[in-house]
Amino acid sequence: MAEILFRLGRLAARRARLVVAAWVAVLALAGVAFAVGGGTLTTALTIPNTPTAEVTEQLEEEFPSAAGGTGTVVLSTEDGSEITQAQRDELSPWLAGVTEVDGVEGVIDPFQTEAERAEQQxxxxxxxxxxxxxxxxxxxxxxxxxxxxxxxxxxxxxxxxxxxxxxxxxxxxxxxxxxxxxxxxxxxxxxxxxxxxxxxxxxxxxxxxxxxxxxxxxxxxxxxxxxxxxxxTMLEEQATEAELGAQLLEGAAEIRLVSEDGSAAIANLSFSESQFEITQETKDEVMEVLGDPPVDGVESSFGADIATATPEILGVGEAVGVVVAAIVLLVMLGTLIGAGLPILTALVGVGIGALGALSLSGVVEMVSVTPVLGLMLGLAVGIDYSLFIVNRHRRQLKQGYDVEESIGLANGTSGNAVVFAGATVLIALLGLNITGIPFLGLMGTVAAFCVAVAVMIAVTMTPALLSLVGPRILSTKERAALHGAAATPGAAAPSPVAAARPMSTTSAVARVVLGAAALVVIALPALDLRLGLPDGSSEPSDSTQYQAYETVTEKFGDGQNGTLLAVAEVADGAGEDLSTQVAIAQQLFSQDDVVAVAPVGASEDGGLVAFQVVPAEGPTSESTEQLVTDLRELDVVDGDATFGIAGAASGSIDVSQALADALPTYLAVVVGLSMVILMLVFRSIYVPVIATLGFILSFFAALGGVVAIYQWGWLGGVFGVESPGPVLNFLPTILVGILFGLAMDYMLFLGTGMREAYAHGAPARLAVAQGFRAGRAVVTAAAIIMISVFGGFIFAHSAMIRPIGFALAFGVLVDAFVVRMLLIPALMHLAGDKAWWLPRWLDRILPDVDVEGAKLERRHPHVEVEHPAASSAGETAASQPGPVTRG
The missing domain is CATH 1.10.287 (Helix Hairpins)
Structure with missing residues (x-):
């Protein structure tokens, strides 16, 4: 692979304009594909064969009128005064107009309904x-x-x-x-x-x-x-029916559509499609029609079931992250050209990846966060991967290499590590498909595609651009120093590892103890992890979802934000019988944490009867989650069947449970994969074990930080957490795949330096110090860039994106600076020569991937023709290897 990349790099350098033009053409084609095939992204996270999905399918077949989705529009006065009768008379026909929107089956006028309810009472x-x-x-x-x-x-x-x-x-x-x-x-x-x-x-x-x-x-x-x-007899029958009706009304007393003080009202919309199939176009049109009430002093807000919109691909926070990355690159590389090149290649890569993925959204159901995740990851690795090659190229130029020669060698060495590192990320992301969760598998596939594009651009477009800029990748001062060294026979550039000294054993033990203890403490909150989907309370305080949620909570009770649909299957068509409905309603009402129950209706054959159940707390609360479990285990009155529970709240609970069940298997696969890959790269048993344990510590520490901030509410004001709640249900699984890939990246770029130094004859502990010193600057810069890019998403407007951005940024921070740059060198020092032990039989079986490119350097030694002194200096600085004394 190193030889292929070496030749590819030189070819790209020689055909630089053609390579750049080809990638620009690919970007243009991706844009055309998006314009032609781009569709609408969905905000619904669904998993087939969950209890909620099965109940919904049953309703669609036997009780279609109860299977449609619902939406909430909240009307409230700006000053908290009562909505007058004159205002109600104007609002009612305005609400009725929403039924003209395609996909809207009907709207329940809260004022008319409350009047009818009062009349009925x-x-x-x-x-x-x-x-x-x-x-x-x-x-x-x-x-x-x-x-x-x-x-x-x-x-x-x-x-x-x-x-x-x-x-x-x-x-x-x-x-x-x-x-x-x-x-x-x-x-x-x-x-x-x-x-x-x-x-x-x-x-x-x-x-x-x-x-x-x-x-x-x-x-x-x-x-x-x-x-x-x-x-x-007739009178007693009427009395019985009236008493049953009174019991139903009593059970539904807390289900109000107009608040007690008359200052707020809830208009419930019914849709022709199920809750998870309502199109974004329908939601957008509803918000357009009902966004501006015709009455002065009355405002409307929309619940998360309507207003959850596709997150922005790029916002202010993301732009700030790119700016910070540019500053880091400028400080590290010292030139605007050097700083701009990795960002340019990364932007081209994410443009191709995001537009290419979105071009399939017209034929593939794609969750709205999917392209954002691909962009987030593609941008971060795109900058880092290009940086690794650029940094190697710059170092070689300063050692006296010719531009074309340096490009080929940088592509064959650092580019080889980039390909291998990218492959680990690809495998981890594609492995999300083994979870059996369609939207998660697609999310991983799209992110993997963006990473693959980033890798291909890094090893083709980066060499081409380096060829076009030539020596200008170095600063004026660096070029002047290089010319001075070339003109001075015998001058030699200082070796970047010449001053490396092994750490003391005491220091190594202290690093391991303190570092591991700190990570364990940070990870402790992860023990309290609860999974869910963000509701309106998790949105920014200026969003319509948050305002609707808070108004409903204040005026109607928190449970109105997460009503459940309980479906009972009864024998002999008894669902239409009022006494049966009352008996079931009373059974539901008697459960803990149920504040109201109202009949929705029965199927045509009377075999199914549905009820609206209002829990005591919101949709993401532990009590509501437990209530869903309890109701599903409850036997229907005078029947052998149990209740089926549907609705947005139960759907979120089911998705979270499915993801939680899939996480251990996926984590085990990733850990096993980590062991195999690292054993292949480092030809060691000890290194893969400590690297994998370090990844596990990083993962749980990142998860602990997420729980502390987004679930417990610590530092909520700093991170914009309005209302703490469950952690985004697919975040831990996504975090495993992405953090694993990035952790392996840093392990490769630090560990291969240690391996190379050891293979070239340095003592084991000195090799650790030399490899760490050689790679720490670029890994530090790469980690800061990733933290900056991911951190830019922490302040995104979407409640789904923010915790993902924080988890990845904090995970990279912990893994790069605590695990890879603190714990791993210390553990390697303590192990000494044993760190590189591998059974002979296993050494013969494992292929030699030569990730560090040592063999490539021996096949293509640097020879300086014009300036022998400079050649000598370059060879000394580059530490050209002689015969390898260790395997």
Whole structure:
């Protein structure tokens, strides 16, 4: 590889204009590709097959009206006064206009809804009062019927008594008739008996008529009783329904759309797409339509479910980072040309990488932070990789090398290390695909593409530009000193490692103990790591998301910022049954940290019933996270199924859990990869072990710093943390991949110098000092540049970008200055010759990658023709190796 890069560097130097023109053409093509194929970036982080995703898919199939996403628009008065009725009358039609936006299904007018809710409450109370009146009337009717029944019984008794008298009279007549017949005086007694018989018959007929009337009255009374009981049954059914409705209203009492003081209102929008599929165009149009209320004194703000926008590719903070990097380069290299060259190549590289990645956003769903991460990393490594080659080239020029010769050798030595270092970053980033998380794998792939472009530009465009600037890469003073040395026979440039002295063992032990202890202390907060996605409270205080979040928290309660959608699967289509809904709602309401429950509706077949659940705290709180877990383990009333939970809050919780589960596996892969790569480079077992342990310390220290600032809120005012909360859920995984690659970069550029010095015959401990002294300046400058570039993103406007920028900047700071430049040299010193021990059988198996380019230098020794003295000086300064005495 070193020989190939040597020839590539010389070819690029000879065809400099063509190489530069080719890269400019590639940049232009990337711009054209972006203009043609660029699409919209998404702000939603989704992972297939999570519980939230499964519930959402089920709703889309069986209950489409509940599957659509939602958005929040908060209206509030500027002075905290009540929104008047006149203002409400103007705001309502203005809100209704948002339904004309493509993708918006509807909007819930808070003023109309609260009025309807008040009417429903009043109607319910009136209905309950009427039911009580009806019950009283029914009881009165029952009493009247009972009185009538008693009167009928008295009448029946009187009739029975009268009939008994008539029957006795009939018996007397019959007896008299028999006596008259027996006495032979029947004819004489017949008229009187007939008259008496007529009276009895008339009395019986009258009694029969009265009996018939009495039975009719009795039938009428029973009919009235039956009708009354039917009315009572209907009344009780109405009472039951009203009581159930009252229970639902009671459970939803805390779900308000207009604040109690009337100064704020929440308008909820419903979208045709699911929460994670709402397009940015739809959100932007909604904010345009509802951004300026037509009422003086009333302002609107948008929740994070609408206002989360694509972060800026380059902002003020990022520009400041580049400026700081330029200053560092200027101080180190001493010339504007030298300082500008690495920045120019890095900008071309990130331009190609970012535009190339964005050109695929029209066909690939890409998270908005993806190109920013690629730009962040591509810019940092692009500057550093070019700097390594430029610095080597400058050193060789000052040792008397010809420009073209120096370019080829710098590309074959430092360029070889750049390719190998870049390869470690590429492997770590591409390894993100093994997590099985699509958006994270794509993020790693795009970042890897940007790094690959940076590497290719470093080993092609950098040599070309160095050829074009020629000796001007050195300052006027340096060129004058070089000419003076060339004109003075026997003059020799001082060796950069001549003054190196091994550290003392006591100093080495102190460095290890103090350095490791400091990193462990810094890493302690990582034990309290909680993962999540930023909500509105994490945004800058002047953002619309923050204002909406704070207004909702103050006027409606924190839980309104993170409502959950609970979906119950019930048997026999019972979802439409009000009693079933009440039973499930009461079950949900009885759980800890639930302040309100409201039914959303049921599917057409009644198999699914959905509820809005308002937690006690916000979407990123521990209690809400625990509530989601508890609800999913809760059995549905009278059913074998459990609740499905969906919504933005549960989606964030699921994504965070999936990322947390994937992190240990990815970390193990990266650690194992680190061991193999470093063993291959340094042909040692000890060096890979301490380098990998150092990386682990750097990772957890960086994570501890993130937790302390962004989760605990330490120094929040300095870093713009308005409200501490969980750490960005994919940050630890991204940090592993990127920090690993960068840590290996610094290990290579310091460790290979130590290895080279040892291989050239220096004692082990002296080789440590010589390698450290030779590489510390460039590694220091490279680390400061990376810290500056990453640090520029700490003050970005996006809540997602800020912690990533801090984690990378702080991670590089810790790894470069504490691990690589403090701990590693001390540990190498303590190990002595044992640091380079490798079993013979393993030495035979491992290929010799010659990262430091020692063999290349022996194949292409420097020969100064015009100025022999200068040649001698150059060879002395360059420490040209003789036969290698150690492997």
């Amino acid at each position: 009043q109607a319910l109370e009136d209905g309950l009062a009427q039911i009580e009146d009806g019950r009283a009337q029914i009881e009165q009717g029952r009493a009247q019927i009972d009185d009538g029944a008693a009167q009928l019984e008295d009448g029946r008794a009187q009739l029975d008594a009268a009939r008994a008298e008539l029957e006795q009279g009939q018996a007397a007549i019959d007896a008299a008739r028999e006596q008259a017949e027996a006495a032979g005086a029947f004819d004489l007694a017949a008229p009187q008996l007939d008259a008496q018989q007529a009276e009895v018959d008339a009395g019986l007929a009258q009694l029969d008529a009265q009996q018939t009337a009495l039975e009719a009255q009795e039938a009428e009374l029973e009919a009235g009783r039956a009708e009354l009981e039917e009315q009572a």
